[in-house]
Amino acid sequence: MGEQRTLGRLAEVAWNRFDDYESLFFEGSWHRSQQLAGRARRACGGFTELGVRPGDRVVVMMANCPEVGITYQALWRAGAAITPVMFLVSPEELRHILLDSGARVVVTTTEVLPKVQAGADGLDVRIVLVGEETTGTIPFSQLDSGPEGPLVDRAEDDLAALMYTGGTTGRAKGVMLTHAGLYSAAGRRSEQGQVSDPPNRSIVPLPLSHAYGLIVTLIGMHSELPRVSVLMRWFDAAQWQRLAAEHRAQIGPLVPAMIQMLLADPGFGATPLPDLRYVTSGAAPLPREALDEFERRLPGVEILEGYGMTETSAIISSNPPGARRLGSVGLPIPGYQVVIRDDEGRELPPGTDGEICVTSESVMRGYWNADEATVAAMPGGELRTGDIGHLDEDGYLYVVDRKKDLIIRNGFNVFPRDVEDALTEHPDVTMAGVVGRPDPRLGEEVVAFVSLAEGSSTTSADLVGWMRDRIGQVKYPREVHVVDAVPVTSVFKTDRKRLRKMLDEYSSS
Known part of the structure; x- marks a missing residue:
């Protein structure tokens, strides 16, 4: 049968694979591999002493630090399931997660503590704090x-992680991921x-x-080489460049918003990064212009786009090194079967867009x-992602847009991503977000929000005219609003929910 595919066992094997070495750099200090392993084994005992039992859910809501990985490994060793929560969620969102998951323990850091205390107020929840001792x-x-x-x-099909979706279409839902599912996803991604x-x-x-961060952590646990990671508490463009150079980073996962922030830094590319070979990009679409400009400023780097979602253990496809196809999110990971279907559920041929x-x-x-939500999302056990795309003749996947974000203008389909990609081709546009506005005559009208490069004198009217000539009568936005920053969610995706609220604010003012 082979080794049992559970994350507690994966951690144990990973700890024992190599001799002790400097494996994690964080805020000026190195952490050795066996030091981290010993802390995780002891924290397992500490959580058990605290009353955490196999199958319990424990919320982990922390700024990045070594204790995040230690906590994950300790809880898996204890047989518990982790419930990671982004530190940017509101107290109300956290309260919903605590009540829905039934968690009785939250692990947090000092920066996030006030939010955790507000979210857990009046609930039977114990707070474990990384940082200075605080009453309560x-x-x-x-x-x-x-x-x-x-x-x-634990059994391979037992719950290993309960991860809550962003809740952009309503209350966040808990996604149940199993030990074998996460183990397999990370292992196959590391081999591809x-x-x-x-x-x-x-x-x-x-x-x-x-x-995305969780699966990167698990991929590292499968590594056949001693893995050295430089962990940032949170992203900062200048610090990323300094750390990548200082520690001779060879690979780095980013999301498109981070890539855009790096490109917006006037000094980006001035510091050579000769060791950097690959940047993986996921969680949102990356405009082609951003990819080209990034690689122009850092010669020798190859950006490898991938695609996934929480419901699929964070991955579905990825571009293999040296065999990428620009515009594609790559080939399905081994063990993942991807089919494109129409609204009636019929499989579509290569080159045809569908779900x-x-x-x-x-x-x-x-x-x-x-x-009910599970049955709607997984009829017959197959996950309907809600994303629109197609496969080419060689099996590479292309993602067009979110089905629910589709704008129907005068009977024609307009995908926001097409409009956003065209806008970011303008030399003064640093980021763009597009939504539909209800229109009594056309059904919907296309509206764009853009942020501009520092010192730009480009106007909204300039951009409307530029887009009219560039993408044609149906798609071009009739309204363009210049904003200081296009809003993004806590996971750096374009926040269309916030854009729609902003649109309402513009309409009522």
């Missing part, structure tokens, strides 16, 4: 300073597109509480406490 909290140092806890075996000299020094600015549907053992078990 349990110091994390107390958990990882006692005896080690034993490894608790292997090169003869695989990179092992990475710089990680992603929030580890996001699905992207996925089957894999790494697809979620379902939504927590939401059977």
